[in-house]
């Protein structure tokens with residue numbers, strides 16, 4: 001067995017069952033090993049940003065890592081933006097990046113670069129393995145690092161792949177998440193019992209599963225407000241689940257939402273900070289007079305901290321929230337309001353929603369409040385081009401659930417190649433492209449930062465010249481599509497696309 005096969009066998013033995021790949025010559029031994037290790041499903045992507053985003057989507061849905069297979073520094077660099085989103089999401093993910101053979105690397109061949117340097121800002125764990133003997137042991141360590149919510153990047157020189165290896169390494173147990181200090185639980189109890197206005201602010205580790213349920217119980221028992229970070233990796237919603245209020249994206253709205261709180265208890269997150277700085281606006285969003293209590297930081301065990309808090313407060317199960325009727329879809333054109341109504345009226349049970357709708361997303365949380373149980377995934381690191389790839393990875397991870405990707409037209413064009421992978425793999429993804437033919441959010445931001453733009457500035461913010469034809473783009477990659485320009489037509493198209501298996505595209509003209 002060579003080093004490449006030993007690495008792949010180690011990944012499989014450690015529970016890595018998908019590899020989103022865009023390989024090159026230095027990864028050929030790893031490519032060849034795919035035939036020997038059918039437990040790892042190789043999925044070809046036509047751009048590395050699709051591979052990294054798809055691995056993010058997989059990790060968000062399964063809680064375990066997928067791998068990417070990338071080609072030296074340039075391939076890893078192409079994957080960077082969506083690795084950044086995955087890094088912020090704390091998604092478990094293993095990058096396997098090929099490099100030149102050890103003796104070839106110093107010779108200045110064209111693809112030589114500082115691969116570790118490219119990896120570092122988007123990796124918690126980076127290692128260049130030495131040879132075919134160390135490669136499988138390093139692969140096991142990479143998976144263990146990933147399993148504790150990290151991005152692990154393993155760089156494999158080509159000769160470590162093609163040389164003989166003693167074989168696969170056994171899995172390495174991940175380090176358990178550290179427990180929040182008892183004092184932090186005690187401080188939160190005192191704050192929540194103070195009778196003063198309190199809120200729990202939930203970050204990614206607390207917006208699904210047992211943690212969300214416990215947070216709902218604690219809020220119901222104490223009267224504290226339940227708020228969530230604006231963009232979390234995975235929010236479980238719908239049915240009888242707790243309904244944390246979203247912290248608004250706009251600084252002034254977020255400041256208003258947090259105003260008047262005496263105590264803010266942070267659960268798996270940091271103190272709230274504006275997405276950007278704006279002249280004359282604060283960067284820190286909570287009132288200066290609000291006492292901030294860190295129950296647990298993102299690395300710590302949020303479930304254990306919330307269990308301890310719920311027990312100390314003797315919090316009973318939370319009552320089911322009031323039912324909310326599905327919205328009526330109005331007659332007329334598609335705008336943020338009617339788009340949200342069409343989504344709210346059609347969202348099926350068990351859906352996975354990937355939200356990169358940008359300015360069209362503002363009304364979605366309210367319009368989908370009464371929907372059946374579903375997951376909602378946000379753009380965690382603000383780097384656009386994540387929606388289509390994350391939807392692709394989520395669909396592979398959860399093949400029995402409908403995936404609905406709500407996608408701005410500008411954002412879609414970063415990683416539109418995802419559609420090809422969706423068609424090739426036969427994935428059940430319905431993509432709605434919000435075709436407003438502009439970078440609308442940037443037109444808003446231009447004014448908000450106090451910049452004055454004329455015609456030349458506006459020209460950099462509109463994408464209608466020439467007009468993009470998403471139906472044709474989809475069809476060229478094997479995804480059937482249709483164009484709609486009214487809200488009821490959108491709702492009908494959504495129903496049809498969701499009912500029919502396989503990928504579909506709807507170009508919704510705003």
Ligand SMILES: Cc1ncc(C[n+]2csc(CCOP(=O)(O)OP(=O)(O)O)c2C)c(N)n1
Pocket residue numbers: 081357358359360382383384385407408409410411412436438439440441442
């Ligand atoms: C990787 C990356 N490049 C650029 C940006 C800046 N940016 C933020 S939103 C945006 C345009 C989004 O356009 P679209 O998806 O059409 O949504 P709209 O604003 O029109 O609602 C851009 C270019 C970014 N956030 N990330």
